[in-house]
Amino acid sequence: MRCCMPGVAFVPALLVGWSSAAFIISYVIAVLEGHVRPLVPYISDTGTKPPESGIFGFMINISALLGVITMYIRYLLIEKQNESSHFVRSSCNIFSLCIGLMGCIGMGIVATFQELSVPSVHDIGALVAFGSGVVYITLQSIISYKSCPQWNTYFVCHIRMAISVISCIAFIPMIVFASQISMTKIDWSPGEK
Numbered sequence: 001m002r003c004c005m006p007g008v009a010f011v012p013a014l015l016v017g018w019s020s021a022a023f024i025i026s027y028v029i030a031v032l033e034g035h036v037r038p039l040v041p042y043i044s045d046t047g048t049k050p051p052e053s054g055i056f057g058f059m060i061n062i063s064a065l066l067g068v069i070t071m072y073i074r075y076l077l078i079e080k081q082n083e084s085s086h087f088v089r090s091s092c093n094i095f096s097l098c099i100g101l102m103g104c105i106g107m108g109i110v111a112t113f114q115e116l117s118v119p120s121v122h123d124i125g126a127l128v129a130f131g132s133g134v135v136y137i138t139l140q141s142i143i144s145y146k147s148c149p150q151w152n153t154y155f156v157c158h159i160r161m162a163i164s165v166i167s168c169i170a171f172i173p174m175i176v177f178a179s180q181i182s183m184t185k186i187d188w189s190p191g192e193k
Helices: 010-033 052-085 090-112 119-146 154-180
Strands: none
Touching (some): 052 090, 052 119
């Protein structure tokens, strides 16, 4: 029973495609409107001013919903596999799902409260989204190792763990540098600190 949920494999691909489109479309509009400079702006900066803010908010909220669906499918898949193998406690799978859902709620907060409109709420949403995402990825990597070799290959587990480690490493400077910022704005003058 290698595939116990046929027909749902398109959902994660749709999530990646839709989310990528959300970032790219809002970036292109923000650059064309002159709201951000083309060279590596913050994602939130590309969704701050109209008209791109509406597109960004709408598309990221859809991404959050697709994230919920993807995580629930993963939860159900692990539950189904666990019926025959008993490789992980059900409470660990439920905990992982709850952490993932918190991340999706954080994404929804980021999408709904623009960076310049309500910066503190936006920043809390980003912290919840990224923090929960790192924990969720790490928990899923651990669950993957526990399900080896019946449900995963060690190669896939190593790739997942590498992504987890990179995410953890990237999360630390994000927190450090975000805490150093005292003012949120997009347009800076050369004389400003």
